Amino acid sequence: MTEDDKVGRRVREIIGEMCPLGEREARSTDRVTDDLGYDSVGIVELAMVLEQEFELQPIDEEQAIDIVTVGDVEELVRLATAAA
């Protein structure tokens, strides 16, 4: 498993664990708001947990605002970890 795969898997685990609709398995194609029930405050919470988990620089709000799918979150974290 590549480092990218590990990051993606851990991101999906966290999103699934924090899911406002109850803990579940999250897939990359799931829509964070429409399918998993995250609201804007939930996405903020998620971003802050991801920063802590992956020791990221603060995630830019302008990036978080465009998150639609779980895959978008995975990509955001991959880019942030690569930049660190």
Place this chain on the structure above:
Amino acid sequence: MSVESLRAEPALAGWLAALARLFVIPAGYRDENVDRVGALDMLRCGPAVLDALIRDGLPCSGEPGAERFDRYDLFNLALYSGSNSSVPERAIQFALRWMGKAPETWLNPMAWQVGIELACPEQHGCGDAPTWSMARPTPEAFGGRTIELRTDPAGATIGREDVTAQGSPAFGLTVDLETRGERRQLRAPALREIVDEFMTGDWRWARMPEELQARPDLVLPHGVAPCISVSLRLAERCAAAGFQARTRRGWILGMLDLAHAWLEVVDEDGQLKVVDPIFAMLSDHAVDPHPDFRAVCLGSRVNRLLPSEHSADNPLAQHTCGGVSRVPKKKVVVRSGRQRLAAQAAASTEHAKEAHR
């Protein structure tokens, strides 16, 4: 753990201090619809601290262990708790990170997509002959532009101030737009004095129902300063001093759904100045806000504000059904316009390639 040992904990001390200064949403405006689980989710203080808060007077109804709380009470309590772990503190800190960036980032053109959905609050479904009215976002008022405005269902009436529709059980509006800021400073000494007098006061920003905010007499004497109350009071003061002033409603563009209001006043140089003391006060909740930020809030337009044509005491959204006027449920989703711009750029490149062939 005993109450005494809990009380000695710095964490509890912060919560109790916030409770002592809490502006309790008054009867007639409060809605105790948050249960104990919801309260713990928002406060993140643990059940022992919540129990201590209840014993010390946090307003609630219901039997012990099944209490119900007002959402605004909980939000305002958490915001000033100093816990650094409550949802309101963390959400506001995150949403205001942009206040720590370089000043030009508050003024440069920014592209956005704003989606607003209205729904009927009636539990048993929307009544007969529904009508909807939503304040039209007008970035043009601050030098920006509307790129495209769509409604769902289509065919709504798009007026200068409002977008209105009838007959549908819900209503939505999506606007692609561009905002921009411009740095300006207050010049007239009398105007600066009015604003300075407010800014040096001991005020706390707090969230509360709009109908309560529209009654500055019920709110400001308690040292709390929500945007509608403050802008109405400052507009009165400016008008009394001979300045042409108005209030304006709009939205703060960003992660959180924050409707907003501010003062606009014509200065001695003839320029319209935006006076937004609440934005300045909000920066107290940001982590490392830029030192110039507070000054920018007193005269400048910033690209995070989306104006409407409504005054502060005019609601952004209205709904009637079954012959009754109701406050509609609102959901605002803001996205950056980057994806739309990227798609446009890609289409433009493809078009150029086609033309070249």
